[in-house]
Amino acid sequence: NAGVTQTPKFRVLKTGQSMTLLCAQDMNHEYMYWYRQDPGMGLRLIHYSVGEGTTAKGEVPDGYNVSRLKKQNFLLGLESAAPSQTSVYFCASSSPDRRTEAFFGQGTRLTVV
């Protein structure tokens, strides 16, 4: 049972390059999230999705785009990477039952030089 899987685990980008982070979950969860984690700032929500074909902005959406074409996948895109986007990115998923917790992937460490 894989849970939540993120690819890639590490990536180094040059400023201006683009990339897509993939998140896949096998728990049939409706909700999926992308967070970034920075020292002293905890986890900040970038975008989230409450179902296939729907996305919404979180706390820090600028510079990112997302897509949820299939229920099990949630993609995070950086169209033109900036050094300020150097961070650890976590994907998570949960059921609509608000009493349940989110399940997290292992994270993607992204460095933009």
Next chain:
Amino acid sequence: AQSVSQHNHHVILSEAASLELGCNYSYGGTVNLFWYVQYPGQHLQLLLKYFSGDPLVKGIKGFEAEFIKSKFSFNLRKPSVQWSDTAEYFCAVNAGTSYDKVIFGPGTSLSVIP
């Protein structure tokens, strides 16, 4: 908008010492509260959660937390910490009109010295 604050940025304890990590949230209505732990190099895992009933909840590895509605608090406790408890601890909440997303606190880094 909901927000979550954690009292301490970094806590250093000796093994066998007692632990209490503070967490406060800003929403006045019904809330669901969580504590997550992140061990070095790993992803976040759930320690415990509260959504209703007994305000004292018990989680894994001997952790517990108390929900005090009047103080908007959900503090995490452990009577005797171990070196293996060294980790980052995050308080989180979903509430009100934002049940579809979970808001995290900034985290508290715990270092336990053998």
